[in-house]
Amino acid sequence: MNRINRLTRLIGNQFQCQRYYSTNTNEVLIDEQGKVINILLNRPEALNALSLPMVRKLTPLYQRLHQSKDGDAVVVMKGAGGKAFCAGGDIRSIYDTNNPKTRNPSVRPDDTFFREEYVLNNMIGTNPVPQVSIYNGFTMGGGVGLSIHGRFRVATDNTVFAMPETGIGFFCDVGGSYFLPRLAHHTGMYLGLTGAKIKGKDCYITGVATHYIPNARVPELEKALAALSSPTESAVNEVLDSFHEKVDINDNSLISSKFQLIEKTFSKRSVEQIIEALKADGSDWSKQNISTLSKMSPTSLKVVYQQIVNGGQLPTLADCLKMELRMAQTFVENNDFFEGVRALLVDKDKNPKWKPETLEQVTDSMVAKYFDTHGHDLKL
Numbered sequence: 610m611n612r613i614n615r616l617t618r619l620i621g622n623q624f625q626c627q628r629y630y631s632t633n634t635n636e637v638l639i640d641e642q643g644k645v646i647n648i649l650l651n652r653p654e655a656l657n658a659l660s661l662p663m664v665r666k667l668t669p670l671y672q673r674l675h676q677s678k679d680g681d682a683v684v685v686m687k688g689a690g691g692k693a694f695c696a697g698g699d700i701r702s703i704y705d706t707n708n709p710k711t712r713n714p715s716v717r718p719d720d721t722f723f724r725e726e727y728v729l730n731n732m733i734g735t736n737p738v739p740q741v742s743i744y745n746g747f748t749m750g751g752g753v754g755l756s757i758h759g760r761f762r763v764a765t766d767n768t769v770f771a772m773p774e775t776g777i778g779f780f781c782d783v784g785g786s787y788f789l790p791r792l793a794h795h796t797g798m799y800l801g802l803t804g805a806k807i808k809g810k811d812c813y814i815t816g817v818a819t820h821y822i823p824n825a826r827v828p829e830l831e832k833a834l835a836a837l838s839s840p841t842e843s844a845v846n847e848v849l850d851s852f853h854e855k856v857d858i859n860d861n862s863l864i865s866s867k868f869q870l871i872e873k874t875f876s877k878r879s880v881e882q883i884i885e886a887l888k889a890d891g892s893d894w895s896k897q898n899i900s901t902l903s904k905m906s907p908t909s910l911k912v913v914y915q916q917i918v919n920g921g922q923l924p925t926l927a928d929c930l931k932m933e934l935r936m937a938q939t940f941v942e943n944n945d946f947f948e949g950v951r952a953l954l955v956d957k958d959k960n961p962k963w964k965p966e967t968l969e970q971v972t973d974s975m976v977a978k979y980f981d982t983h984g985h986d987l988k989l
Contacts, residue, residue, distance in 0.1 A: 637666045638689075644682040645835050646670070646738075650755075653690025659698045659751035664725050667755075671732040683840035684736070685831065686756065687743040694744045694768075695752025698726065700777070704950040707941045718941040720934065723782070724987060726754065727930040730784050731989045734758030734926040739842040741834065741849070743827055744768040744809070744818065754783025757817070758926055760842060761849055764809035764818035765827060773804030777953055778906040778945030778961065780913050780936055780979075786920025787929040792816055794868040795875040801913050802880065803901050810856045811864040820853045867894065874898075880910045881968055906945040906961070907968045912936065912979045919980065927989045932980065934987040939979045 638649040648667070650657040674684075688694040699722055707718040733740065733755065740759030748756065748770045756762055764770075772781045772789070781789060781801045789797030796815050799805060812818035822830060833848050834840065858865040874886040874895065884902060887895040902910065916936065920929045940946045944964045952961035965971050 636660060636663045639666070639670060642835060644840050645837070646674075646682065646684045647831075648684060648686040650686070650688045650695050650752075653688070653692065656693035656696035656747055657688040657690065657752070658696050659726070659755065660702075661699060661722050661725065664722075664729050668725070668729050668732070671729065671736060674736055674738045675732060677737075681839055681841055682738045683834060683837070683845050684738055684740040684759070685743070685834055686740060686759075687745050687827075688752075691746065691767075693747035693752070694742065695749075695755055696747040697749045698722070698751030698754075698783075700750075700779070700950060701954050703941065704947060704955070708947060718938065720938050720941070723934055723937040726751065726783065727934055727987055728989060730754040730758060731927050731930055734784065734787075739840070739845050741845060743830075744770065744812065745824065745827060749773065751783060753785070757788050758784055761820065761845065762812070762818040763820045763822050763827075763830070763849065764812035765822055765824035766809050767824040768809035768812055768818070769806050770808075770812050770817055771804055771806040772800055773806075775802060775905040775909040775913055776804050776949070778909055778947075778949030778963065779940055780909055780916055780933075782933045782937060784926055784929055784933070786916045786923070786933055787926045788817075790917045790921030794872045796864070796868070796871055798875040798883075798914070798917050799871045799898075801917055802875070802883070802905070802910055803898055804905070805901075807864060810860075813856050814858055814863055814865050820849045821856050822849075822852045823854060826852055870894065880914050883914075884968075906949060906963045907965055907971050908943070908945050908963065908975065911968065911971045911976050915976050915980070930989065931987045935982060936979045939981070 636652050638651050640647040650663065652658060703722055712718070736759065739761060741761040741763060742756030742759055743763045745765060746767050746769065748768060749772065753772060772785055774781050785801060789801045791797065792815050800807070807815065807817070809821055813821040830852050834845065837844055837848065870890065874890060875883055877883045877886055884899060887899050919932060923929050923932065948961045948963065952958055
């Protein structure tokens with residue numbers, strides 16, 4: 610299977626979902642054992658994709674943690690089923706609710722899911738209690754938002770991490786504008802534009818994860834965390850360090866071998882310049898990335914580029930999430946998100962008709978509209 614087909618399947622994994630008006634309270638299981646709060650994302654049949662009921666079950670817990678201001682506790686989050694931490698968000702239901710073919714044009718698109726999800730993302734990012742997220746499988750989109758802003762992220766040999774939204778006519782939300790530009794060597798721009806998937810050791814090398822632990826040792830790690838009498842941030846970090854397996858950054862199979870090339874090509878001042886740099890390089894890796902970028906929504910590529918540039922200049926996660934809500938509102942008012950979901954999840958022809966069709970046709974004024982205030986701010 611070629612790289613594009615693998616990427617298409619990966620994006621499909623991310624956007625597994627159920628209708629967000631579901632009221633299944635078992636989609637998240639919370640088990641508090643002393644000062645250890647275990648959270649199990651429990652939709653294994655959908656790779657633990659994030660639904661609105663899951664957001665609404667998690668939010669009161671984080672509200673309580675914020676109110677208690679007690680750092681002498683630890684949150685441990687993982688996914689059920691052994692295949693995924695959380696493979697994305699409830700994109701299909703957003704499509705069904707806001708599809709312009711069926712929605713009343715006089716009614717503003719429903720941004721409930723984005724609004725509540727981003728509020729939760731910010732609470733996780735500002736949580737006084739350290740959080741350990743265990744990437745036991747696919748970790749994408751909405752799953753990234755549940756974890757990347759927490760203090761500790763544990764990658765394993767089972768981890769597959771990606772932000773593949775440009776392939777569905779969307780953008781790297783859930784705080785992507787905060788963490789992507791803060792990855793070294795312009796790796797965030799590379800991951801955000803191409804939707805490239807990286808595995809466990811690469812997650813650690815890039816800074817996506819704080820630790821790398823073989824998947825077979827995760828149960829032992831959980832027991833060690835549960836045994837902490839005073840799970841302060843330093844105590845949790847000491848346990849994680851004791852399980853961490855050294856990663857050889859000189860291994861040519863790892864992303865570190867491409868850092869110089871990523872920095873050379875993805876540090877440019879526009880998407881067009883990035884593609885020109887890839888063409889000038891001419892390596893197989895560059896040719897693969899040119900092919901990948903040619904399949905993505907041209908609008909998404911240019912908006913995500915600007916999102917990452919803007920996010921790198923914003924001081925806080927909250928500032929980035931406020932920007933992202935405005936972006937999300939615009940995406941659900943325009944063609945490419947609905948066309949991308951149609952092509953991938955509805956008709957499944959995998960042949961989206963992007964509008965505009967080319968990067969050259971996406972003007973600066975078109976991109977600027979995604980960053981307008983809309984008059985609807987996110988309350989954090």
